[in-house]
Amino acid sequence: MTVPTVPTVTLNNGVTMPQLGFGVFQVPDDETAAAVTTALQAGYRSIDTAAIYGNEAGVGRAIADSGISREELFLTSKVWNADQGYDATLRAYDASLALLGTDHLDLYLIHWPTPRKELFVDTWRALEQIYADGRVRAIGVSNFEPEHLRQVVEAGSVVPAVNQVELHPAFQNRDVAAADAAHGILTEAWSPLAQGAVLGEAMVTELATRHGKTPAQVILRWHLQQGRIVIPKSVTPSRIAENIDLFDFSLTDEELAAIDSLENDGRTGPHPDEFHG
Numbered sequence: 001m002t003v004p005t006v007p008t009v010t011l012n013n014g015v016t017m018p019q020l021g022f023g024v025f026q027v028p029d030d031e032t033a034a035a036v037t038t039a040l041q042a043g044y045r046s047i048d049t050a051a052i053y054g055n056e057a058g059v060g061r062a063i064a065d066s067g068i069s070r071e072e073l074f075l076t077s078k079v080w081n082a083d084q085g086y087d088a089t090l091r092a093y094d095a096s097l098a099l100l101g102t103d104h105l106d107l108y109l110i111h112w113p114t115p116r117k118e119l120f121v122d123t124w125r126a127l128e129q130i131y132a133d134g135r136v137r138a139i140g141v142s143n144f145e146p147e148h149l150r151q152v153v154e155a156g157s158v159v160p161a162v163n164q165v166e167l168h169p170a171f172q173n174r175d176v177a178a179a180d181a182a183h184g185i186l187t188e189a190w191s192p193l194a195q196g197a198v199l200g201e202a203m204v205t206e207l208a209t210r211h212g213k214t215p216a217q218v219i220l221r222w223h224l225q226q227g228r229i230v231i232p233k234s235v236t237p238s239r240i241a242e243n244i245d246l247f248d249f250s251l252t253d254e255e256l257a258a259i260d261s262l263e264n265d266g267r268t269g270p271h272p273d274e275f276h277g
């Protein structure tokens, strides 16, 4: 089997990151090592986890057993809301490293702004300190709205490299993507497949038939051709392989626009201004 080579994007600090990674939200820790092992064998080198997922240890086991050198991997984790604040974030980072069995992450994100806590700027300062100490290769945010981005950019000395936000055909989050671009921040799409909800759309299945690909591959290709980073999740080996087999076809501008037309304000997760969990 030929293992696909995933293209990279260059972050605003010069670090390169695979444009396609593997997400592990909702994968129980004791199933995570198997899923990540399958993903690594299929060619994924970027893994997206978070402290709140409770499966950093499973990711760490898969990495340790893979025989793949650490330099070839790109590991992302996220500080959870309960650990926001300068000192708590520094501790949370060490805890994530210990569970993952590594001495550094490639990307560390603030998971949600939780604006009511008024702690995300202090949390950002902790990420800047970890970055200044050379213990993480890049830092970024997740679920940040334009106003939250403005505040960290104004208060901080490092511009976030990435903003990981909900983004799929039914919810294209265009205001946030535009704000990211204006700051030189790359947009990373979470739930890029809308957890499967857009895969049955007649137009998507028609495009899939036209290209001899699957609906998931068409949607992931739509993301990639617009320069976004994507991190589809699957625990199904055939889908894990399918979701990285994207580099032998391309969509036309008309086909991209047809998928754009599926926008229906179909947010599936909470609005970041209203998520305080």
Ligand SMILES: NC(=O)C1=CN([C@@H]2O[C@H](COP(=O)(O)OP(=O)(O)OC[C@H]3O[C@@H](n4cnc5c(N)ncnc54)[C@H](OP(=O)(O)O)[C@@H]3O)[C@@H](O)[C@H]2O)C=CC1
Pocket: 022, 023, 024, 025, 026, 048, 049, 111, 142, 143, 164, 165, 189, 190, 191, 192, 193, 194, 195, 196, 199, 214, 216, 217, 231, 232, 233, 234, 235, 236, 239, 240, 242, 243, 269
């Ligand atoms: N920062 C944040 O707040 C958030 C970050 N994330 C990150 O984004 C990642 C991806 O998002 P997620 O919410 O998991 O949703 P996705 O859009 O990646 O969809 C995952 C779902 O789609 C199914 N699926 C995957 N591939 C295919 C396929 N080829 N054909 C049909 N069905 C498929 C999976 O099923 P199965 O597994 O059974 O194969 C699973 O049910 C997460 O794992 C996490 O890393 C997600 C949510 C929020």
Ligand SMILES: O=C(O)C(=O)[C@@H](O)[C@H](O)C(=O)CO
Pocket: 025, 050, 052, 111, 269, 270
């Ligand atoms: O998956 C994530 O990364 C999330 O932050 C969310 O899905 C969050 O944990 C949640 O469940 C919101 O309802």
